[in-house]
Amino acid sequence: MRLSYRIGTAALLIVAIILIKRHLDLVQDDSRVQSGWSFNGISGGSDSSVPVASESKNDANAPAADSKDGFSVVGDANKDQSAADGDDDIALGSRPVYETTPIIVPNDRVIVMAKLSAEDTAWVSNDLADWRNYIYTVDDVNAAKHTPMNKGRESLAYLQYIIEHYDDLPSTIVFIHSHRDGYPGAWHTDTMDYSNVDSIRALQTDFVQRNGYANLRCQLSPGCPDEIRPFRNPPQSGQTTERVYAQAWKELFNNTDVPEVVAVACCSQFAVSREQVLQRPLSDYQWFYEWVLTTPLSDKLAGGVMEYTWHIIFGQDPVYCPDAYQCYEDVYGNPYFW
Structure with a gap:
C-alpha cells in the first residue's frame, strides 16, 4: 500500500515539473514577440525605433510589405535582412515575425x-x-x-x-x-x-x-x-x-x-x-x-x-x-x- 502511494506521489511531482517547465518556456517566448505592424514606417513592439525597409532593392523577388492606410505588414524578416545587405535601408534583423490579420480600411x-x-x-x-x-x-x-x-x-x-x-x-x-x-x-x-x-x-x-x-x-x-x-x-x-x-x-x-x-x-x-x-x-x-x-x-x-x-x-x-x-x-x- 505504501509503495503505491509513493509511486502516485512521484507521478504527480513529474507532471508538476513538466507543467512548470512549459509555463516558463511560454513566458520566455512571449517576451520575444515583436509586432508585425508598422505605422508610417515605424515598426511596433519594443524595438519601435527601427524603421521598416520600404523596398528590397537588390532582390526583385523579395516580398513587398502590404500597406493599408498608413499601416504596413512586415514580410519575412530574414529575407528582408538579406535583401537589404549593402543598401542604405535599415533591416529588421532576424527577430521572428508572426502572422497577422490585416486591418480593413473603412469603406471609401x-x-x-x-x-x-x-x-x-x-x-x-x-x-x-x-x-x-x-x-x-x-x-x-x-x-x-x-x-x-x-x-x-x-x-x-x-x-x-x-x-x-x-x-x-x-x-x-x-x-x-x-x-x-x-x-x-x-x-x-x-x-x-x-x-x-x-x-x-x-x-x-x-x-x-x-x-x-x-x-x-x-x-x-x-x-x-x-x-x-x-x-x-x-x-x-x-x-x-x-x-x-x-x-x-x-x-x-x-x-x-x-x-x-x-x-x-x-x-x-x-x-x-x-x-x-x-x-x-x-x-x-x-x-x-x-x-x-x-x-x-x-x-x-x-x-x-x-x-x-x-x-x-x-x-x-x-x-x-x-x-x-x-x-x-x-x-x-x-x-x-x-
Missing part, C-alpha cells in the same frame, strides 16, 4: 440622399451595404440628420454633406434620390427596372475618378441638347427655370459670364470624386448653400437652377451631353446597359 465611398420623413430609405443599407450612406431628412428638424428647411429639393442635403465633410471626404460620393426603383417614381433612373440599386451596383467608380463627375442618367432627354437658353427671347413656353437662370447664375458665381446654353441630362443624380469636389474652396459650397436657403425663388425653381448647375460646379462645360452609348459604357461598363 458614400451615398448621400435627401428624404422626406414619411419615406422609407432602409433599402439603402439593406441593398447597398458595401456603401456607406448619409441620409438627410428635409422636413423634420428633430431627425438625427436634417437640413434646416425643405428648400431647393435635394440641393441643401447635397451641399450640407460637402460642407460638413469637406476635410474628410471619401474618394467617391454618389448623390441620389430617395426612391429605390419603379415607375413613375424613378422614371429618370436608367435601368430596366428604374432601379437605383442596379445603377449603383454597376457604377464604374474608376470613371468617376478619371472624369471627376458622372451623371447617372445617360438618356439625353429631358435636359439635352439645349434645355436652358438664358437669353432666349421670349423664353421657351413653360420653361420657368430658363426665365430665372441668368440672374441666378450671377448670384451663384458672382459674375456676368452667363453661358448662352446650359444643358445636362436631368435629374440631379450623379457621382463625383473627392478630388473634383476639392477643386473648389469650402467657401464656394457655403455660398451656394446660403443662396438656396435665402433665394426668394420657390422650392421648385431653386432646385431647378441647381439641377442645371451641378455639372458646372463640378468642373464640366455648361453643355454636358455625351453620347448615350458612350455614357453607358463609361458610367456603367456596358453601352447597352439600358
Whole structure:
C-alpha cells in the first residue's frame, strides 16, 4: 500500500515539473514577440525605433510589405535582412515575425440622399451595404440628420454633406434620390427596372475618378441638347427655370459670364470624386448653400437652377451631353446597359 502511494506521489511531482517547465518556456517566448505592424514606417513592439525597409532593392523577388492606410505588414524578416545587405535601408534583423490579420480600411465611398420623413430609405443599407450612406431628412428638424428647411429639393442635403465633410471626404460620393426603383417614381433612373440599386451596383467608380463627375442618367432627354437658353427671347413656353437662370447664375458665381446654353441630362443624380469636389474652396459650397436657403425663388425653381448647375460646379462645360452609348459604357461598363 505504501509503495503505491509513493509511486502516485512521484507521478504527480513529474507532471508538476513538466507543467512548470512549459509555463516558463511560454513566458520566455512571449517576451520575444515583436509586432508585425508598422505605422508610417515605424515598426511596433519594443524595438519601435527601427524603421521598416520600404523596398528590397537588390532582390526583385523579395516580398513587398502590404500597406493599408498608413499601416504596413512586415514580410519575412530574414529575407528582408538579406535583401537589404549593402543598401542604405535599415533591416529588421532576424527577430521572428508572426502572422497577422490585416486591418480593413473603412469603406471609401458614400451615398448621400435627401428624404422626406414619411419615406422609407432602409433599402439603402439593406441593398447597398458595401456603401456607406448619409441620409438627410428635409422636413423634420428633430431627425438625427436634417437640413434646416425643405428648400431647393435635394440641393441643401447635397451641399450640407460637402460642407460638413469637406476635410474628410471619401474618394467617391454618389448623390441620389430617395426612391429605390419603379415607375413613375424613378422614371429618370436608367435601368430596366428604374432601379437605383442596379445603377449603383454597376457604377464604374474608376470613371468617376478619371472624369471627376458622372451623371447617372445617360438618356439625353429631358435636359439635352439645349434645355436652358438664358437669353432666349421670349423664353421657351413653360420653361420657368430658363426665365430665372441668368440672374441666378450671377448670384451663384458672382459674375456676368452667363453661358448662352446650359444643358445636362436631368435629374440631379450623379457621382463625383473627392478630388473634383476639392477643386473648389469650402467657401464656394457655403455660398451656394446660403443662396438656396435665402433665394426668394420657390422650392421648385431653386432646385431647378441647381439641377442645371451641378455639372458646372463640378468642373464640366455648361453643355454636358455625351453620347448615350458612350455614357453607358463609361458610367456603367456596358453601352447597352439600358
